[in-house]
Amino acid sequence: MNYKIGKSSNKDAVLAIQEATVGLKTPKLIWFTAGVDSFISYTKQLKQTFPNSIIVGVTTFAAFCKEGSFKDTLLVLGIEDGIECYADVLEEVDTYPLKYVDRLEHCANKIGTNNGNNTICFEVTTALLSCEELVLSTLNSILMKKNIPVFGGSAGDRGTAEKTIISLNGKIYNNASIFILIKNLGGAIKLYRENIYKPTSHYFMATKVDVKKRRVYEYDNKPAAQVTANALGTTVGNLGKYLDSYPLGRIIGNDMYIIANESVTESNGMSYHARIYNNSQMVLLEPDNYKEVWKKTTEQIQREIPHPALSIMVNCLARSMLFEKDGNLNEFAKKMALGLGNYVGFAGYGEQLKQQHFNQTMVLAVFE
16 A cells, blocks of 8 residues: 655645645545644645545544644645545435435445455544434445445544534535545455443443433433432532543443433433433443553554554544543554554544444554
């Protein structure tokens, strides 16, 4: 695989693109990330500079590569060869993304069935619309038939939940999901998911939910906020101070997916940043030793793919803010390079893998 990774913190779009794309000639695919303020100007300039490339961008809280973490920085991945790829966009994702499914079907028919575990659908979706489950349903309606797994994340911002943006080929979107079907011509693509929270002894079942609003009103037929407060040994009035550090886990078979708390609602209900369904089995989570978790993740990747060609990371915005608060965000980015080698990553408001949308997690696509 022939690619370049570059970055620039220059606010002048022309100079930033020149600096971040040194050595790129005729890339098949450009993927980039930037802060909200400069994103649109970078988008337009990249399109002018590389008019024949597929160009996909996403706003982020922080950019990641083997050199560390970077705020308000343009990070560019340009792939010249070694892949086959097709991209398009689902629009109106908060209401009716299925209306645009023919675009996905067209790209999927071009790339074919994933017979060698060498093809993924990498998607980025505008955040703050509670649309991710609709997007996944639409993508998987086509891609599951072709054995192509979905991997990606929701866009980010400074952590103020004000505005996120994505772009495709110079066009800006605020209510959409951009997908890239990528086939690695040099080997397989392996997907990973890292949790830095572990189960407590407190398990319960969701018995009264509003799925679309991502709210749970009752666990085990009791007010959800009261059940959560009791498990934490506090009162509903003091629950707010625990919400960031004690998310929930939704159990599906042998897997557990993290669901971030949002707030206490009326009637002692709870709202979340991902859907919980009626009769979902839930567990209260608590922080694990995240540096030990990082080590296990990099060791696993080193065992399974000793020499990755390239890796793509989606690291939840909430995790990124936690690491930054502890003074460890830059260390995290550099430690990940021990297993991932050369990589790019961004931080947004949710992660998606296969059929699931979840939070406070890191997901990885590692190319052989």
